Amino acid sequence: MATSGSADLVVVANRLPVDRVTLPDGSQGWRSSPGGLVTAIEPIMRANQGTWIGWPGGTETEDELEPFEDDGMNLVPIAMTAAEVENHYEGFSNATLWPLYHDVVAKPEFHREWWDSYSAVNRRFAERAAEEAAEGATVWVHDYQMQLVPAMLRELRPDLRIGFFLHIPFPPTELFQQLPWRRQILEGLLGADLVGFQLSGAAQNFVRLVRQRVGHKTHRDLVYLPDGRTVKAAAFPISIDSAGFEELARSEPVEERAVEIREALGNPRKVFLGVDRLDYTKGIYARLRAFAELIEDGELDVEDAVFVQVATPSREQVEQYRILRDDIDRLVGRINGDLGKIGRPAIAYFHSSYPREEMAALFRAADIMVVTPYRDGMNLVAKEYVACRFDNDGALVLSEFAGASEELRQAWQINPYDINGMKSALLEAYRADPRDLTRRMKAMRKQVMEHDVAAWADSFLAELGSVGSSHTKSVRP
Numbered sequence: 001m002a003t004s005g006s007a008d009l010v011v012v013a014n015r016l017p018v019d020r021v022t023l024p025d026g027s028q029g030w031r032s033s034p035g036g037l038v039t040a041i042e043p044i045m046r047a048n049q050g051t052w053i054g055w056p057g058g059t060e061t062e063d064e065l066e067p068f069e070d071d072g073m074n075l076v077p078i079a080m081t082a083a084e085v086e087n088h089y090e091g092f093s094n095a096t097l098w099p100l101y102h103d104v105v106a107k108p109e110f111h112r113e114w115w116d117s118y119s120a121v122n123r124r125f126a127e128r129a130a131e132e133a134a135e136g137a138t139v140w141v142h143d144y145q146m147q148l149v150p151a152m153l154r155e156l157r158p159d160l161r162i163g164f165f166l167h168i169p170f171p172p173t174e175l176f177q178q179l180p181w182r183r184q185i186l187e188g189l190l191g192a193d194l195v196g197f198q199l200s201g202a203a204q205n206f207v208r209l210v211r212q213r214v215g216h217k218t219h220r221d222l223v224y225l226p227d228g229r230t231v232k233a234a235a236f237p238i239s240i241d242s243a244g245f246e247e248l249a250r251s252e253p254v255e256e257r258a259v260e261i262r263e264a265l266g267n268p269r270k271v272f273l274g275v276d277r278l279d280y281t282k283g284i285y286a287r288l289r290a291f292a293e294l295i296e297d298g299e300l301d302v303e304d305a306v307f308v309q310v311a312t313p314s315r316e317q318v319e320q321y322r323i324l325r326d327d328i329d330r331l332v333g334r335i336n337g338d339l340g341k342i343g344r345p346a347i348a349y350f351h352s353s354y355p356r357e358e359m360a361a362l363f364r365a366a367d368i369m370v371v372t373p374y375r376d377g378m379n380l381v382a383k384e385y386v387a388c389r390f391d392n393d394g395a396l397v398l399s400e401f402a403g404a405s406e407e408l409r410q411a412w413q414i415n416p417y418d419i420n421g422m423k424s425a426l427l428e429a430y431r432a433d434p435r436d437l438t439r440r441m442k443a444m445r446k447q448v449m450e451h452d453v454a455a456w457a458d459s460f461l462a463e464l465g466s467v468g469s470s471h472t473k474s475v476r477p
C-alpha cells in the first residue's frame with residue numbers, strides 16, 4: 001500500500017478548475033474558471049482539506065507545475081505531454097469514447113496507441129491520488145476521461161472510499177460492445193464503491209453490461225464482486241448554481257445588457273437562442289435548418305424573429321469538430337444570404353465564448369431557448385435559462401434526448417431527428433399564449449430552484465458515505 005497523504009477529500013478530474021495563463025509581465029499564472037462543479041464542491045472541499053487533481057491544459061512539464069492553494073482548495077496540476085494530449089485527450093477521450101457514449105452520432109475511432117495513452121494517463125492520475133489521500137479518505141473521480149482510475153486507485157489504496165460520476169450518457173449494451181477495451185473499462189469503474197450517472201437508464205445499462213460482459217452477480221442497482229465487495233450504480237442528475245444564476249439575471253448590469261442586446265438585434269418581436277459548445281452532439285445544424293425552413297415557408301418573417309446562436313469553440317484539434325465548424329459556417333452563410341435583409345440577418349451567429357454575465361443577459365434577452373441535442377448527459381444550458389427567467393416567462397424547446405428532459409417535462413419536447421416536429425414545436429413556442437408560458441415556466445423553475453448543484457453534490461457524497469467500506473471516514477457536509 002502506498003504511503004498516505006493528508007487530504008480527506010480528493011477530487012480527480014481531467015481538468016483542474018483553473019486555466020494556465022500568461023500574465024502581462026510575461027510570467028505564467030492561473031485564472032480560475034468557475035464552473036458549476038467547482039461552485040458546488042468548493043465548500044465541501046474547504047471543510048475537508050480537499051485536494052483537486054487535474055490537468056491544467058497546455059503541455060508544461062511536471063517540474064514547471066507546483067501544487068498550489070486557491071480559495072482554500074489544494075490544486076495539484078498533472079502534466080500531459082503533447083503526445084498524451086493527442087492520444088489520451090483528443091484521441092481516446094474525444095474521438096473514441098465521446099462519440100461512442102453519445103449514440104455514435106459520429107463514428108468512433110478505435111486505435112490501440114490511443115488506448116495505451118489513456119491507460120498511462122489514468123495510471124498517473126491514480127498514483128497521484130494515492131499520494132494525496134489521507135488514510136480512509138474519500139476520492140471522487142469524474143467523467144469519461146478517467147474511467148480506469150477507480151480500479152487503479154483501489155489497488156494502490158484499498159483503504160479509500162471511492163466514488164465515480166459520469167457526466168455524459170452511458171450507452172446501451174449494443175453500442176458499448178463495439179469497444180475493444182470494454183471489459184477493462186467496466187472493471188476500471190468497478191473499482192469504485194459508488195458509480196453515479198445522470199439518469200437511472202444509464203445506471204441500468206452499466207449493471208446489465210457488468211452482468212453480461214464481466215459475469216458478476218447483480219441485483220437491481222448492486223454488483224456483487226467475488227472478493228465480497230459491493231458496488232452500487234445509481235442516478236444523480238446534476239444541476240446548476242440556480243440561486244447564483246437568478247441573482248446574476250436580476251442584477252442591473254445584466255438587465256441593461258439584455259435590453260441592449262435586443263436593441264442591437266433591431267428589437268424583433270421574438271428572439272430565439274441557442275448556446276452550445278460547438279459539438280456535433282448538440283444538434284445545431286438541424287435546429288438552424290428548421291428555423292430557416294420556417295422563414296422559407298412564410299411562417300416566420302426576419303422582421304419579427306431572429307435566431308441568435310452562440311457556439312463556443314471546442315476541441316478544435318479533433319477532425320470531426322473542424323468539419324462541423326465548416327458545415328455550420330456554410331449553412332449560416334447560405335441561410336443569411338438567401339433569407340436575410342439589410343440589418344436583418346435570419347441568424348446571428350457567434351463562434352466565441354463570453355463571460356457569465358453576457359450569458360445571463362442572452363438568457364434574459366431570449367424569448368425562446370432552443371436546446372436540441374441528439375444525445376446529452378444532462379444539458380446545463382436548459383437549466384440555466386430556466387433559472388434566469390424569474391418573471392416566469394420565456395419558452396424552452398428541449399430535445400427528449402437530453403438528460404434534462406426527464407426533469408423539465410413542461411418544455412416543448414422535441415425529437416431532433418424529426419425536422420418537421422421540431423418546426424411545429426418552434427412555431428408553437430413562438431405563438432404560445434402568455435398564460436401557457438407562465439404555467440410551464442413556473443413548474444420548470446420549481447424543479448430547477450429546488451434541485452441545485454449543491455444538493456446534487458451532497459446527495460452523491462451522502463450516498464458514497466453510506467456505501468463502501470465501513471472503516472473509512474465520511475466526508476463532512
Ligand code: GDG
Pocket residue numbers: 167168238275276277312352353354355356359376377378379380381382384
Ligand atoms: C457535459 C455534458 C452535462 C457554454 N458556452 C459558454 C459557457 N458555457 C457553459 C454553459 C454551461 C456549460 O458551459 C455547458 O454545459 P452543458 O451541460 O450544456 O454541456 P457540456 O459542455 O457538453 O457538459 C452535459 C455537463 O457535462 C455537466 O455534467 O450537463 O450533458 O455533455 O454551463 O453555460 N459559459 C461561459 N461562456 C461561454 O461562452 N461563461
